[in-house]
Amino acid sequence: MTLLSVEGLGIGFGGIKAVHDVSFKVAPGEIVSVIGPNGAGKTTLFNMISGVYQPGSGRVVLKGEDVTGMAPFRLAQRGMSRTFQNLQIFQNMTVLENAISGFHLQESGPVLADLLHLPSSRRRARAAEAGARELLARVGLERAADREAGNLSYGSLKRLEIARALAMRPKVLLLDEPAAGCNAVETEEIDHLIAEVAAAGTAILLVEHDMKMVMRISSHIVVLDHGEKIAEGAPAEVSRNPAVIAAYLGTEEGADADG
Numbered sequence: 654m655t656l657l658s659v660e661g662l663g664i665g666f667g668g669i670k671a672v673h674d675v676s677f678k679v680a681p682g683e684i685v686s687v688i689g690p691n692g693a694g695k696t697t698l699f700n701m702i703s704g705v706y707q708p709g710s711g712r713v714v715l716k717g718e719d720v721t722g723m724a725p726f727r728l729a730q731r732g733m734s735r736t737f738q739n740l741q742i743f744q745n746m747t748v749l750e751n752a753i754s755g756f757h758l759q760e761s762g763p764v765l766a767d768l769l770h771l772p773s774s775r776r777r778a779r780a781a782e783a784g785a786r787e788l789l790a791r792v793g794l795e796r797a798a799d800r801e802a803g804n805l806s807y808g809s810l811k812r813l814e815i816a817r818a819l820a821m822r823p824k825v826l827l828l829d830e831p832a833a834g835c836n837a838v839e840t841e842e843i844d845h846l847i848a849e850v851a852a853a854g855t856a857i858l859l860v861e862h863d864m865k866m867v868m869r870i871s872s873h874i875v876v877l878d879h880g881e882k883i884a885e886g887a888p889a890e891v892s893r894n895p896a897v898i899a900a901y902l903g904t905e906e907g908a909d910a911d912g
């Protein structure tokens with residue numbers, strides 16, 4: 654079963670093809686990583702999938718529905734959430750308030766009810782708080798709930814961001830460099846968290862520079878170079894692929910090796 658299908662996605666910036674004809678699929682419980690040297694097109698691909706950029710060509714299909722170019726909040730309502738390379742945490746708010754903010758997209762309830770503090774809006778607020786506390790427990794931050802987010806360690810902030818993305822109960826979770834800036838211990842904690850989220854049935858799509866982490870946790874790896882998919886497969890398979898090795902070493906010869 655496929656949850657997310659990326660079909661021939663492409664985009665150019667000023668005549669330069671940043672991503673060209675990239676396709677792959679992600680199934681429930683799978684961890685698919687997109688890797689490639691700097692400038693390979695990973696972030697651009699992510700931005701197209703998550704509705705930040707409108708693709709120039711191709712389709713993004715989520716649970717059988719064409720969601721190409723759909724705005725991020727609409728995608729979130731349909732079951733696709735993402736985190737960002739640069740943390741999007743409200744530093745001056747508490748950890749709990751940050752987690753609660755993840756529930757806002759879910760609430761399509763009337764704004765008037767909130768303004769008037771009607772019972773329905775108070776109920777929603779209580780449900781969001783309970784949900785947020787549950788999520789904090791899931792990512793190991795329950796004891797930090799009342800701390801100001803700005804005082805957290807980097808690894809904890811990354812976990813908080815994942816907690817917030819989980820508020821929407823995503824079927825597909827896009828993680829943009831979840832271990833960036835983390836030390837080895839923090840990276841391992843994030844590893845476990847991602848593996849747990851996947852084990853619960855969520856499809857995970859990951860862009861990550863930490864190769865050790867990618868090799869450890871991925872079910873499947875998609876390799877980009879110069880905007881094109883040059884290889885795809887299980888970690889062991891991809892890591893010994895000559896075209897992949899050459900792309901990382903930056904030799905022209907190797908880049909041509911698989912056509």
Ligand SMILES: Nc1ncnc2c1ncn2[C@@H]1O[C@H](COP(=O)(O)OP(=O)(O)OP(=O)(O)O)[C@@H](O)[C@H]1O
Nearest residue numbers: 666667670671689690691692693694695696697698
């Ligand atoms: N908004 C933009 N306008 C113009 N060119 C862009 C834009 N975004 C990306 N590019 C170009 O598209 C190509 C792919 O960039 P992208 O950032 O997606 O690569 P990446 O694989 O994520 O790199 P890194 O590993 O360094 O983050 C690069 O040549 C980049 O300069």
